[in-house]
Amino acid sequence: MKIYLDGNYVPSEEAKVSVFDHGLLYGDGVFEGIRVYGGRIFRLDQHLDRLFNSAKAIMLSIPLTREQLIEACCETCRQNKLKDGYIRLVVTRGVGYLGLNPFRCKNPTVFIIADRIELYPGEVYRKGLKLITASTQRTNPAAMSPSIKSLNYLNNILAKIEAVNAGTFEAIMLNAQGHVAECTGDNIFIVRGGKLETPPVSAGALVGITRQVVIELAAKRKIAVSEPNLTRYDLATADEVFLTGTAAEIVPVSSIDGRIIGSGRPGLLTLKLTEDFRKLTRSEGTLIGAK
Ligand code: PXG
Numbered sequence: 642m643k644i645y646l647d648g649n650y651v652p653s654e655e656a657k658v659s660v661f662d663h664g665l666l667y668g669d670g671v672f673e674g675i676r677v678y679g680g681r682i683f684r685l686d687q688h689l690d691r692l693f694n695s696a697k698a699i700m701l702s703i704p705l706t707r708e709q710l711i712e713a714c715c716e717t718c719r720q721n722k723l724k725d726g727y728i729r730l731v732v733t734r735g736v737g738y739l740g741l742n743p744f745r746c747k748n749p750t751v752f753i754i755a756d757r758i759e760l761y762p763g764e765v766y767r768k769g770l771k772l773i774t775a776s777t778q779r780t781n782p783a784a785m786s787p788s789i790k791s792l793n794y795l796n797n798i799l800a801k802i803e804a805v806n807a808g809t810f811e812a813i814m815l816n817a818q819g820h821v822a823e824c825t826g827d828n829i830f831i832v833r834g835g836k837l838e839t840p841p842v843s844a845g846a847l848v849g850i851t852r853q854v855v856i857e858l859a860a861k862r863k864i865a866v867s868e869p870n871l872t873r874y875d876l877a878t879a880d881e882v883f884l885t886g887t888a889a890e891i892v893p894v895s896s897i898d899g900r901i902i903g904s905g906r907p908g909l910l911t912l913k914l915t916e917d918f919r920k921l922t923r924s925e926g927t928l929i930g931a932k
Pocket residue numbers: 673674729797823824825826827828846847848849850851852885886887888
């Protein structure tokens with residue numbers, strides 16, 4: 642496998658980052674997880690918008706232009722003959738000294754991994770995913786905005802540990818007010834009375850690309866979407882619940898904290914949107930190009 646690392650395509654065994662890289666020492670950096678379907682990169686523009694916004698929020702200047710990043714993503718896929726898979730684009734603060742000061746790091750490190758991915762077993766998509774509510778609160782937006790897709794994932798990992806300990810794959814995270822924010826690596830939607838609802842970004846959700854795509858798909862079907870604050874009660878009593886994420890795509894939820902959601906099987910609207918999503922991912926995207 643070849644990895645893009647600071648301008649070069651190197652074998653994965655040689656793709657190494659310094660122990661003085663602040664991405665490692667402090668989780669100081671940003672990233673994107675992007676999907677490739679049938680030789681096209683899905684929603685690359687939106688991922689790059691979010692990457693540049695995350696970088697701006699932490700005063701990190703990405704040493705490549707947008708066009709250079711597009712070319713590097715495409716070339717990493719070509720180098721690995723990857724037509725369907727996952728691109729992990731990471732920009733760290735770079736090598737520095739001990740001590741937090743990010744401005745003593747002169748050269749941000751950029752690397753891109755293009756690989757295969759399967760987040761959940763196929764059964765989850767057929768039968769639905771069981772969720773728990775984590776006791777770990779989602780990071781307070783006033784402390785660090787969950788809109789920044791940073792290399793600091795410990796908040797999410799603590800909740801993920803709760804999910805795994807409870808024998809499942811995902812956990813719902815609430816904010817300090819007790820409102821639903823999102824899951825550890827996915828956004829959440831409910832269906833109520835034929836309408837879609839998803840927590841507002843201000844509740845502590847990442848501005849998910851897949852979340853945005855689902856909102857667009859719903860609009861095409863003339864399905865109303867709103868972004869109210871949601872409680873655990875709203876989830877437990879919803880007709881359908883599903884998760885969205887680049888890696889996970891659209892995941893039906895069958896139960897939450899032991900409460901069966903709807904029929905306990907993937908809901909009708911969830912299945913329709915999944916079908917729309919599948920069609921869309923195969924019909925648009927940035928062509929990687931032939932090698
Ligand atoms: N919330 C969080 C906290 C995430 O990390 C999403 C929502 C969904 O957003 P997108 O834009 O993907 O629809 C994410 C997505 C990885 C990895 O290993 C990244 C995510 C999730 C799972 C794995 O790169 N981020």
